[in-house]
Amino acid sequence: MRINRVMRIGGAAAVLAAVLLAGCGTAPLVTATNVTIPAPEPATSLAPPSGSPAPVVTSSDCLGSAPAMSPMPRPGHMPAGSTMAAIKKRGYLIAGVDQDSYDWGYPNPSLSPGPGRSYLGFDIDVLHALAYAIFRNADDIHFVPVTQDFRMGAANQGIVDVVADSITINCPRTYQVHFSIDYINAAQELLVPRDNTTIAVTLDSRNVPHVNGLAGGKVCTVGTTTSVQNLTALAKADGFSVVLAGNWSDCLVLLQQGDVQAFSTDDTILGGIEAEDPYLKLAGDPFSYEPHGLAFPLADPYSTKDTEFISFANGVLLALESHTSGYCPEPRLSSDTSCWAALYRTWVITAQLPRTTSQVPTPLFAG
Amino acid sequence: MGLAVLAAWTVHQRDTALQNATAAGQRLDIGGLDDRLYQDLIAMQQAEVALFQGRVDAAAQGTRLTDPYADLGLVDSDLAALKAQFGTSVRVQRDISLISGEMTSYFSTEAIAQDDNRQGLPVGAAYLRDASRYLTDDTLQTADDIRKVDEDQVSADDSAAAAVPWPLLAVAAISLACLVGVQILTARYTRTQFDPWLLLGTAATVIVVVWSVIALSVSLHEVGSDTSPHAVAAHALAQALVADVQDHNDDLLTLADHGEDCYASTSRNAPYVYTVKCRFETQVVDSLTALKGQLRADLALASADALDRPVRAQIGIASAAATSWLAAEDALPTLQNLAVAAKAKQEPAGSYPRYDPPFEKVLAPYTGPDTDSGTEVTNFSGLFQRAVNTAIEHEWASYDRQAGSASGALTGAVTGAVLLGLLAAATGGLGIALRVAEYWSAGRRPV
Numbered sequence: 001m002r003i004n005r006v007m008r009i010g011g012a013a014a015v016l017a018a019v020l021l022a023g024c025g026t027a028p029l030v031t032a033t034n035v036t037i038p039a040p041e042p043a044t045s046l047a048p049p050s051g052s053p054a055p056v057v058t059s060s061d062c063l064g065s066a067p068a069m070s071p072m073p074r075p076g077h078m079p080a081g082s083t084m085a086a087i088k089k090r091g092y093l094i095a096g097v098d099q100d101s102y103d104w105g106y107p108n109p110s111l112s113p114g115p116g117r118s119y120l121g122f123d124i125d126v127l128h129a130l131a132y133a134i135f136r137n138a139d140d141i142h143f144v145p146v147t148q149d150f151r152m153g154a155a156n157q158g159i160v161d162v163v164a165d166s167i168t169i170n171c172p173r174t175y176q177v178h179f180s181i182d183y184i185n186a187a188q189e190l191l192v193p194r195d196n197t198t199i200a201v202t203l204d205s206r207n208v209p210h211v212n213g214l215a216g217g218k219v220c221t222v223g224t225t226t227s228v229q230n231l232t233a234l235a236k237a238d239g240f241s242v243v244l245a246g247n248w249s250d251c252l253v254l255l256q257q258g259d260v261q262a263f264s265t266d267d268t269i270l271g272g273i274e275a276e277d278p279y280l281k282l283a284g285d286p287f288s289y290e291p292h293g294l295a296f297p298l299a300d301p302y303s304t305k306d307t308e309f310i311s312f313a314n315g316v317l318l319a320l321e322s323h324t325s326g327y328c329p330e331p332r333l334s335s336d337t338s339c340w341a342a343l344y345r346t347w348v349i350t351a352q353l354p355r356t357t358s359q360v361p362t363p364l365f366a367g
Numbered sequence: 368m369g370l371a372v373l374a375a376w377t378v379h380q381r382d383t384a385l386q387n388a389t390a391a392g393q394r395l396d397i398g399g400l401d402d403r404l405y406q407d408l409i410a411m412q413q414a415e416v417a418l419f420q421g422r423v424d425a426a427a428q429g430t431r432l433t434d435p436y437a438d439l440g441l442v443d444s445d446l447a448a449l450k451a452q453f454g455t456s457v458r459v460q461r462d463i464s465l466i467s468g469e470m471t472s473y474f475s476t477e478a479i480a481q482d483d484n485r486q487g488l489p490v491g492a493a494y495l496r497d498a499s500r501y502l503t504d505d506t507l508q509t510a511d512d513i514r515k516v517d518e519d520q521v522s523a524d525d526s527a528a529a530a531v532p533w534p535l536l537a538v539a540a541i542s543l544a545c546l547v548g549v550q551i552l553t554a555r556y557t558r559t560q561f562d563p564w565l566l567l568g569t570a571a572t573v574i575v576v577v578w579s580v581i582a583l584s585v586s587l588h589e590v591g592s593d594t595s596p597h598a599v600a601a602h603a604l605a606q607a608l609v610a611d612v613q614d615h616n617d618d619l620l621t622l623a624d625h626g627e628d629c630y631a632s633t634s635r636n637a638p639y640v641y642t643v644k645c646r647f648e649t650q651v652v653d654s655l656t657a658l659k660g661q662l663r664a665d666l667a668l669a670s671a672d673a674l675d676r677p678v679r680a681q682i683g684i685a686s687a688a689a690t691s692w693l694a695a696e697d698a699l700p701t702l703q704n705l706a707v708a709a710k711a712k713q714e715p716a717g718s719y720p721r722y723d724p725p726f727e728k729v730l731a732p733y734t735g736p737d738t739d740s741g742t743e744v745t746n747f748s749g750l751f752q753r754a755v756n757t758a759i760e761h762e763w764a765s766y767d768r769q770a771g772s773a774s775g776a777l778t779g780a781v782t783g784a785v786l787l788g789l790l791a792a793a794t795g796g797l798g799i800a801l802r803v804a805e806y807w808s809a810g811r812r813p814v
Contacts, residue, residue, distance in 0.1 A: 086722060094721050094730065099625060100489045109487025120487075142734035150631035150702055153641035158719025159709045159730070176639055223630075247627055249493035276488045297719055 053233045055207040056187075057289050062171040063182055066307040068314040075327070076136035083309035084134050087161055092116075092140045093131045096154040096163035096295075097124060099145035100247045102272035103347045104166050116141045122268075122347040123164035125329035126183060126294070126320070129339070130162065132327045133316045148222045148247060152176040155295040162313065163295040166269055168226045173295075180294040180313045183320070183340075186266035187286030188230050190219070191255070191273060194281045199262055201284030209287035215239035217261035220251035227265040230288045248273060255280070266290045271348060369538070374579040374784040377535045381528045381586055382777040385594075385770045388524035391517040392598060392770075395605060396763040400452065401514040402605070404445040404466075408510055409612045411438035412502050415477050416619045419484055419495050435477065439470065449513060459516050462509050469506045473498055492627055499620055503613065511609065518602050525595045528773065529587045532579070539576040546572060546795060553802040562802055568795025575787045582776055582784075589773040593674075597766035600672035604759045607665035607685070608752065614654050614662060614692075615748040617647040618699070622741045626702040643706040648699065655693040662689060669758070675765060681758035685751045692747035699744065700733035 078084035087093055097119055098105035104121040116131070116139025128138040146154045146165065155163045155177040166186070169179045190211065192199045198213030211219075211234050219235070221227040223244040235242050243260050245251045252273055254260045263273065267286060274280050294317075296310050319326060320340045328339035336342040394400045414435040446463050453459035476498040483491030546569040554560050621628070629645035654660045666689065670682045697704055708729045712720030720726040 090722065090727075094734070100492070100627060102489055106487065106489045109485070142730070144705075144730065144734055145625050145627075147626060147629050147631065147702065149633075150629065150641065150643055150706070153631050153633065153639070153643070153706065156639055157641060157706065157709045158721055159705060161721060176633075246630060247493070249490040249627070250496075252490045253493045253497055276483075276490050 053208050053210070053237050056203060056209060056287055060169060060171070060289065060291060062174050063169055063179070063291060063293070066178070066180075066310040066314055068181070068318045069308075069311040070315065072133070072312070072315040072319070075133050078134060082312075083161075084312055087309075088134055092142045093127065093134060093162070094142050094144060094160045095127045095130075096146040096151060096160040096165060097121075097127070097143045098148075098151075098165040100249050101166060101269050102276050104268060104272055105164070106272075115139055119143050119145075121272075122184070122343055123166060125343050125347070126317070127162070127164050128329040129320055129327065130294075130313055130316050132329075133312070133319075138327065138329060148225055151295065155297050158297045161296070161309070165295075166266060166292050167295050168266070168290040169293040170226060176298070177295040178298055178307065178310050180296070180310055181317055182291035182293045183317050184268065184292045184344075186268040186290040186292055188227055188264060188288035188290060189267040189270055189286050190283045191263040191270045191280050192261065192283045193255070194279050196261075196281075196283065199283050201287050203285050203287065209234060209285065211238040211240065212284075214261060217241075218243050218259070219262045219264050220245055220254050220260040221264050222247055222251065225265060226288070226290060231264055234287075252277065266292075268292070268348070369542075372785075372788070373538050374535055374575055374788065377532045378579060378582060378777045378784065381530075381583065382774050384524040384527040385586075385774045385777070388521045388528070388598070389767055389770045389774075391520040391524070392601070392763050392766050394452070395514065395517050395521070395601065396760060400445060400448055401510075401517055404442065404449065404513065405507070405510050405609065406612070407438055407441040407445055408502065408507060409616060411435050411442060412499060412616055413619055414438055415481070415498065416495065416616070416623050418481060419491070420623045435474075439474065442466075442470065453513075453516070456516060459513055462513050462516075465509045466506055469501070469509070473501055473506060476501060492624060496620070496624065496628060499616070503616075507609075507613070514605065518598075518605075521598045521602075522595075525598060529595070531587070532583050535579060535583075536576075539572075539579075542572055543569070543576070549799060553799070553806075557802050557805045562798040564794045564801065565798030568791045568793075568798055571787050571791030571794060575784050575791060578787065579784050585776050586773045589769055589776075594766055594769040594773060596672050596674050597762045597769065600669045600674070600678065601759050601762035601766065603665050603669035603672060604682075604755050604762065607662055607669060608755050608759065610654055610660075610662035610665055611748060611751050611755065614651045615745065615752075617651045618696075618741065618744045618748070621645060621647040621651070621699060621701055625700075629702040631702075631706070641706055641710075643703045645701045645703040648696065648701045648703050652693065652696055655689050655696070673758070673762070675761060678758045678761050678765075681754045681761070685754040685758070688747050688751040688754060692744055692751065695743040695747055699741070705729065705733060 073079055073084070076088075078088045098121075099107055099119065101121065101123075105119055105123045106121055108118050108120050110117070116128075124143075127141055127143075131141045132138040134140070144154060144160050146160075146163065148165075151163050151165045151167055152173060153176075154160050163177075167173070167179075168186075169182055173179070190199065190201050196213075199217075200212050201209050202212060203209055215238065217240045219231060219240055220243045221231055223246070228242065228244065231242050234240075240261075243251075243254065245254060248265070248269055251260070251263045251265075255263045256277065262283070263270070263280075267282065270282060274282065294313055296313070320328075320343070321338050323338055325332075326339070328342055330339075330342045330346045332339060332342045333345070336345060395402065414437075418435065446467060449459065450463050453463075476494055480491045480494035480498055483489075483494060485491075546565065550562065550565055550569070553562055553565070624647065626645060628647050629643050631641050631643045633642075634640040654662045657663050666682060666686055670679065670686075673679050673682060708726065709720045712723050712726045721730070
C-alpha cells in the first residue's frame with residue numbers, strides 16, 4: 001500500500017525531519033481566545049523554500065494537537081454556548097470544499113442532488129459525518145467551493161466553519177488556521193502518460209528523491225500548495241521546470257494536451273485524476289509526507305475555548321475510524337473494519353484501481 | 368469633350384465609392400453579415416456555457432436551451448455568405464478559412480467539456496474555460512478582422528469620395544488655357560476680335576468646371592461633415608457592442624465556473640490579508656469601469672462622434688445600463704466578491720462574518736443552487752445591447768441617407784457635366800472652324 005510504504009520510508013528520515021522542522025517546533029501554536037488578538041508572526045516564511053531536495057520525512061511536529069472531545073455530545077444535542085450550538089442554531093454547517101478534485105470534492109453530477117448533496121467525495125463524506133454529529137442530519141451543510149489558494153483564506157477570514165479540501169497540515173499553515181488531527185496521510189507523486197517509460201521518481205539511499213527522465217521538461221502543479229515547495233527544489237536539481245496552474249483540472253488539461261510532461265501533487269488527488277483519465281499513471285516512488293486535516297478558523301467568538309469545535313471534530317474523526325457502529329455516510333460492508341474504511345473503499349480504492357491492495361490503510365491520528 | 372468625360376468619370380468614381388461604402392456599412396449594421404457572424408459565434412459560446420450549467424444534453428432541455436450545433440450551422444452559413452461577397456479579398460478569404468478551421472478545434476474542446484461534465488468529471492470545467500479562451504483569443508479576433516476589413520473599406524471609400532479632384536482641376540485649367548489661347552490666336556490672325564461660338568464654348572467649359580467643382584465640394588462636405596461621422600460613431604458603437612457581448616460571456620463563465628478561475632494572494636505575515644481576483648470577473652469589472660474600461664472607452668468615442676440627438680440619447684441609456692451593470696457585479700456569487708464582503712463584515716466588529724445574518728444572505732447564492740444571481744447582470748447587459756443596437760441602426764441609417772444624398776447630387780452632376788461638355792465641344796469646335804475658314808479665305812489680317 002502506497003501510504004504504508006511512505007510510513008516505512010525510514011526512521012532516519014524522521015530524525016532529519018525533526019531537524020528540518022525545528023523552526024516550526026519552537027514556535028508556539030496559536031491559542032488566541034478572541035479574534036481581535038492578531039496571530040503571531042510566522043517563524044518561517046510562507047514562500048516556497050529553495051535549495052537542495054530534502055530527504056522524505058514521515059512525521060510532522062505540527063499535526064493538530066487538540067484532544068478529541070470525550071464524551072461526545074449526542075447528535076443534535078450540542079452544549080449550550082458552544083460553537084457547535086451556534087452552528088446548530090444557524091441551521092447548517094458552512095463548509096469550504098474543493099469542486100475540482102475527483103473523488104475528494106467535486107460537484108454531484110445528478111440533475112437534482114437535493115439539499116446538502118451538491119458535492120461528492122471523501123472529504124465531503126467527512127463533512128457529512130460532522131454535520132450528522134451536530135444536527136443529527138448529515139445533509140444540513142452549505143458548501144462553499146473554494147480554490148486551492150483560498151482554502152486557508154476561507155477559514156482564516158471566518159467565511160466558513162470548516163474547510164475539507166485535502167489540506168496538508170504543516171507548520172506555516174498553523175499560523176493561518178487551526179487543524180484537526182490528520183484523517184488521511186498522502187504523499188506527493190508524479191503522474192505521467194501511461195505509455196511513458198522514462199519518467200520516474202526514485203529515492204536514493206538517504207531517501208532523497210530524484211526525478212529521472214524529465215530534464216528539460218515541464219511539470220504542472222497548483223500554486224500555493226505544498227506540492228510547489230517540494231517540486232521547486234527537485235526542479236533545480238533535476239533540470240525541469242515547474243508550471244503553475246490555478247487548479248488540478250487545468251493541470252490535467254495541460255498534461256492531456258502535451259503542454260507539460262508530468263503532473264505532480266498528493267497521490268490522493270492524483271488518484272482522482274487517474275480515475276478521470278485512465279491513460280495516465282503514477283510514476284515511481286512517493287516523495288513527501290502529506291498528512292491531511294480539516295482546517296478551522298483560528299478563534300471563534302462563540303466559544304470560550306477556541307479549540308472546542310476542533311476537539312469535537314476530532315471526536316467525529318476518531319468515531320469514523322473506530323470499529324463501533326454508528327452513522328456512516330457510505331454503506332458499510334461486512335469487510336469494512338470501520339466507517340473510515342467504507343469511505344476509503346468507496347472513494348479511494350474505486351478511484352485508484354488497479355493500484356490498490358486488499359489492505360485498507362490505517363489513518364495515523366495524532367493525539 | 369475630354370474634360371467633360373474626365374469630369375463625369377471623376378464624379379462617377381466618387382459616386383461608386385459612396386455606394387461601396389454604403390454596401391460595406393450594411394454588412395456592418397445590426398443584422399448585417401459581419402455583425403451576424405460575430406453574434407452567432409457569441410451565441411454559440413453562450414449556448415455551450417448554458418448547456419454546461421444545465422449538465423444535460425441539448426435535446427433534453429427542450430426549448431429552454433439552444434443547441435450549440437444549431438449555432439454552428441448559422442456560423443457556417445454566415446461564412447458562406449461572406450465568402451461569396453468577398454471573393455476577391457485575400458485577407459477575408461484567409462479569415463474565413465481560419466474560422467472554419469478553428470470551429471473544428473473549438474467544438475472538439477467543447478465536446479470534451481460537455482462529455483466530462485455529463486459524467487461529473489471536474490476536468491470538464493477546465494475544458495470549458497479552454498474553449499472559451501480559444502474562441503475569445505482566436506476566433507472572435509479573426510471575426511473582428513473581417514469587420515475591420517469592412518470598416519477600412521468604409522473609411523477608404525469615404526476618403527475617396529471626399530478627396531480633392533486634382534486631375535480634373537489640372538485638366539480643366541489646361542482646357543481653359545487652350546481655349547483662351549485659341550481666342551488670342553484667332554484675334555491675331557483673323558479680323559474677328561471676339562468669336563461668339565468660341566466664347567460660348569469657353570463659357571460652357573467654365574460652367575462644366577464650376578459645376579463639377581461645386582458638386583464635388585458638396586459631396587466632399589456631405590461626406591466629411593455629415594456622412595463619415597456616422598460611420599465613425601457606428602464603428603465605436605460596434606466595438607462597444609463587442610465589449611458588451613464579451614463581458615456578458617465572461618459573466619456567464621463566472622457563474623458556470625463557480626470561482627475556479629480565481630486566484631488568491633496572501634500577505635506574508637499575520638494578520639493575513641487575502642486578495643482574491645477572479646479572471647472573468649476582473650475582465651468584466653475592468654471593462655465596465657469608467658476611464659480605463661474598454662466598453663466605456665468605446666462608448667465615450669461613440670458619444671464624441673454622435674451627431675444626432677436620438678443616438679446620444681441611446682448612448683446615455685447604454686451608459687446608465689453599464690453603470691448599473693457594474694454595480695450588479697458586486698452581487699455576483701464569486702470568490703472575489705465573497706472575500707471582499709467577508710472582510711467588510713469582519714473589520715468593524717472583529718468577529719467572524721459567518722454568524723451574521725446579512726452575510727449569510729451574501730453567502731446563500733454561492734452555496735445553494737443558484738438560478739437568479741445572473742439575472743440582473745443579464746438584464747443590464749441586454750439593456751445595454753438594445754440601446755447600442757438602436758444607436759448603431761440609427762447611425763447606419765443616417766449614413767445611408769447622407770451618402771444617398773451625396774450620391775444623388777453627384778449623379779445629377781455627371782449628367783449636367785456631360786451635356787455641358789457636349790455643348791462646349793460643339794460651340795468651341797464651330798467657333799474654331801469658322802475662324803480657320805476665315806483665315807484660309809484671305810480675310811487674313813496682316814501681322
